[in-house]
Amino acid sequence: MSKSIKTGKMLEATNKLKNEMGRHFLAIEQAHRDKKPIAWATAGTPVELLYTMGVQPMLPENSATISAALKKSQDFIELAEEEGFSYDLCSYFKTNVGAVLTNADMSVGGTRKPTFMLSSDVICDTHVNWFQVQAERFNVPHFTIDVPHVVSNTTNRQREYYKKYITEQLWELLDFITEITGNEYNPEKGKEIALNSYELGKVWQDIFELRKTIPCPVSTRDTFGGLFPLFTMPGLKSPIRLYKRMHKEAKFRVDNGIGALEKEDYRLAFIGIPFWYNLKFFSNLERWNAIIVYETYVYAFSKYTNPSVTKEMVINNPVDTMAELMLSFWYIYDLKTRFEKLRETVNDWKIDGIIMHDNLSCRPNACGMYDLKRKLMEEADIPSLVITADMNDPRKMNEIQVLNQIESFIEILRERKKG
Amino acid sequence: MAYFDACVETPEEVILAADMIPYRLFGDPTMEITKANEHIPPNHCIWAKNILEQALHGLNNDIKGLITTHGCDCTNREFDIWLECINLDFLYFLNVPLKSNENAINFYIEDIKELIFQLEKKFRVKITTEKIREAIKKMNKIRKYLMELSDLRSEMIIQGSEFHALIKKVQQIDKNRALEILEAKFNEVKTKKPENKNIKKILLTGSDIDDTEFIKFLEDIGFHVIADDLGIGSRYFSSLVDESEEPIKALAKFHLNKPKYSTKFPSFVRYENLKALIDKYDIDGVINVANKFCEPVLYSHPYLTKKFKKLQIPYLFIEMEYNRESYKQLATRFEAFAEII
Numbered sequence: 075m076s077k078s079i080k081t082g083k084m085l086e087a088t089n090k091l092k093n094e095m096g097r098h099f100l101a102i103e104q105a106h107r108d109k110k111p112i113a114w115a116t117a118g119t120p121v122e123l124l125y126t127m128g129v130q131p132m133l134p135e136n137s138a139t140i141s142a143a144l145k146k147s148q149d150f151i152e153l154a155e156e157e158g159f160s161y162d163l164c165s166y167f168k169t170n171v172g173a174v175l176t177n178a179d180m181s182v183g184g185t186r187k188p189t190f191m192l193s194s195d196v197i198c199d200t201h202v203n204w205f206q207v208q209a210e211r212f213n214v215p216h217f218t219i220d221v222p223h224v225v226s227n228t229t230n231r232q233r234e235y236y237k238k239y240i241t242e243q244l245w246e247l248l249d250f251i252t253e254i255t256g257n258e259y260n261p262e263k264g265k266e267i268a269l270n271s272y273e274l275g276k277v278w279q280d281i282f283e284l285r286k287t288i289p290c291p292v293s294t295r296d297t298f299g300g301l302f303p304l305f306t307m308p309g310l311k312s313p314i315r316l317y318k319r320m321h322k323e324a325k326f327r328v329d330n331g332i333g334a335l336e337k338e339d340y341r342l343a344f345i346g347i348p349f350w351y352n353l354k355f356f357s358n359l360e361r362w363n364a365i366i367v368y369e370t371y372v373y374a375f376s377k378y379t380n381p382s383v384t385k386e387m388v389i390n391n392p393v394d395t396m397a398e399l400m401l402s403f404w405y406i407y408d409l410k411t412r413f414e415k416l417r418e419t420v421n422d423w424k425i426d427g428i429i430m431h432d433n434l435s436c437r438p439n440a441c442g443m444y445d446l447k448r449k450l451m452e453e454a455d456i457p458s459l460v461i462t463a464d465m466n467d468p469r470k471m472n473e474i475q476v477l478n479q480i481e482s483f484i485e486i487l488r489e490r491k492k493g
Numbered sequence: 494m495a496y497f498d499a500c501v502e503t504p505e506e507v508i509l510a511a512d513m514i515p516y517r518l519f520g521d522p523t524m525e526i527t528k529a530n531e532h533i534p535p536n537h538c539i540w541a542k543n544i545l546e547q548a549l550h551g552l553n554n555d556i557k558g559l560i561t562t563h564g565c566d567c568t569n570r571e572f573d574i575w576l577e578c579i580n581l582d583f584l585y586f587l588n589v590p591l592k593s594n595e596n597a598i599n600f601y602i603e604d605i606k607e608l609i610f611q612l613e614k615k616f617r618v619k620i621t622t623e624k625i626r627e628a629i630k631k632m633n634k635i636r637k638y639l640m641e642l643s644d645l646r647s648e649m650i651i652q653g654s655e656f657h658a659l660i661k662k663v664q665q666i667d668k669n670r671a672l673e674i675l676e677a678k679f680n681e682v683k684t685k686k687p688e689n690k691n692i693k694k695i696l697l698t699g700s701d702i703d704d705t706e707f708i709k710f711l712e713d714i715g716f717h718v719i720a721d722d723l724g725i726g727s728r729y730f731s732s733l734v735d736e737s738e739e740p741i742k743a744l745a746k747f748h749l750n751k752p753k754y755s756t757k758f759p760s761f762v763r764y765e766n767l768k769a770l771i772d773k774y775d776i777d778g779v780i781n782v783a784n785k786f787c788e789p790v791l792y793s794h795p796y797l798t799k800k801f802k803k804l805q806i807p808y809l810f811i812e813m814e815y816n817r818e819s820y821k822q823l824a825t826r827f828e829a830f831a832e833i834i
Contacts, residue, residue, distance in 0.1 A: 158795035203792035220591040409573035441570035
């Protein structure tokens with residue numbers, strides 16, 4: 075019998091996240107003031123190489139989520155639409171456009187003019203198009219990393235020349251940065267940053283390991299916000315300390331049979347990006363004693379999920395290894411791999427059902443979701459629910475409808491448990 | 494061998510060298526979407542969904558395989574659904590790169606070689622360098638005819654819709670037959686003189702428009718599509734493949750050096766090609782049509798608006814459903830544009 079704590083309690087350590095992110099934004103502000111190089115980067119790009127090259131990264135996606143959390147994203151999105159960008163385009167992108175148009179403060183999701191921009195199509199074409207639009211607006215250089223698309227029948231031989239193509243581009247990127255900033259690549263610093271990044275990802279994975287325990291010690295209250303250092307600060311030491319504190323506290327909960335929920339009846343996985351403007355929505359699950367114990371999106375950015383990538387490879391060949399990692403992480407898995415990984419995950423994390431977010435802003439993530447749902451049910455007897463909403467645009471979420479869907483889904487899970 | 498290609502970068506010569514007929518898949522705007530809705534969410538590219546719908550109903554029995562060529566997020570991601578649901582002997586995803594520098598060309602060469610390897614293995618054929626060379630020569634002849642006919646289109650000697658239907662046909666039939674048809678058409682029209690009609694000269698851009706009825710619809714309003722930068726248009730024959738170079742390298746360079754499409758990087762360069770076409774053909778107005786949810790085109794539209802405004806060229810942007818009813822619904826907007834120019 076597990077001990078109980080206040081329902082949906084966040085880890086104490088997670089409260090320190092604000093300080094960590096504050097440190098990140100302060101670093102951007104300082105770089106801006108001191109006229110040091112700043113680069114905008116899209117999620118999935120090797121931010122570690124920016125730190126190695128003495129460039130301060132800034133991730134506008136991260137900033138867009140802040141706008142949403144502060145209920146500012148809709149205003150920014152509508153400004154972008156007034157500029158001619160379609161209602162159907164990515165809400166992160168439009169939030170950023172609106173924030174730039176209004177010269178918004180960083181505290182509400184604004185950004186600083188970068189020295190250059192770094193994008194990649196590894197996750198979506200939108201990233202490339204987004205930075206093209208903004209690079210043109212700011213009149214700054216833009217480098218993009220073209221990552222070949224891995225599909226369900228991609229062979230190992232193909233992966234080899236895919237990787238070679240990416241590696242060559244990463245070296246081109248380093249030359250590009252040198253040309254702009256005058257900073258040279260320092261292999262020793264590269265190793266140090268790579269090691270820190272590796273450690274950050276691994277501690278995050280260790281936290282996830284603890285979530286296999288029943289009751290689960292950590293909920294989305296910790297993970298959805300807690301993931302930001304993985305995007306913005308991979309390679310720095312301070313977020314490792316934060317994650318270690320989170321891990322220590324979660325471990326204490328596990329050792330003492332304490333769950334993040336007072337009572338845990340249903341263990342769920344969540345696929346997709348959450349609704350940043352309505353994170354409290356997830357606490358609704360608690361009314362059914364349901365907890366999300368695994369989020370593919372959140373786990374994806376721990377980066378070092380490919381078992382063939384060892385610590386030694388990361389330290390000794392940080393650039394080559396980064397190319398390998400860009401080809402293999404959760405968010406871009408092909409349909410076959412997504413299915414296999416989910417089946418394993420459901421088993422390992424003892425998951426009762428999966429909620430999939432058909433995100434109107436993220437077509438690459440949503441594409442294949444219906445087939446994934448069908449395969450999981452037909453081939454692995456894993457129930458899932460697809461809900462439709464948007465990550466940053468509150469106009470596109472019908473909360474009552476989604477809640478009703480989830481309630482019905484929980485009812486199905488209840489019946490299955492009765493057996 | 495069918496190919497599903499949003500940007501027309503499939504090296505048909507390789508298919509020809511495998512003794513197969515390249516067959517480009519097009520949408521069918523008269524088809525009701527039912528089955529594909531079980532696989533694709535409602536807000537995804539309607540054109541790609543339409544083609545999947547056809548495949549779910551069953552493609553022509555002569556089609557033995559499919560090459561999907563890297564296009565946009567929707568077409569790329571849908572490949573796995575094809576693998577899962579469509580019963581074909583051969584499915585290959587051709588990773589045409591986003592960029593066109595030397596590294597990208599070398600990468601594309603590798604991927605074409607892999608395609609050759611897999612075709613040879615699956616169909617027990619030998620795709621020799623010599624056969625690819627022969628295919629390049631044949632395709633170059635086709636391209637030359639299309640260039641000539643396109644010039645006649647721009648002189649308004651043949652209708653834009655007729656040219657559109659012709660180029661679609663060329664992408665679906667035996668290439669020897671295509672050559673005969675093109676030669677006959679060229680001989681038929683080469684001595685004709687342009688009719689002195691007061692016609693509005695249009696440059697068509699945007700998503701790859703594959704319904705010839707749409708071009709006829711524009712003509713009925715009084716437009717004449719005399720130039721385009723589309724895959725069912727001038728991107729198919731923008732230049733010739735270098736016959737003196739190693740053939741796979743020549744094919745890679747040909748495809749990556751084409752005028753940029755919205756799916757490529759940097760896609761804003763597409764404007765430069767459009768501007769060159771405007772200058773060359775003394776265009777009266779530009780029509781940019783985005784199939785509903787065609788993200789690459791939607792991202793470029795505000796930039797093009799700004800550039801065309803600066804250029805003082807009339808510009809109409811239309812987001813369109815993939816069915817013929819929508820043409821009628823949009824008629825007023827096209828007519829208003831015709832009034833302006």
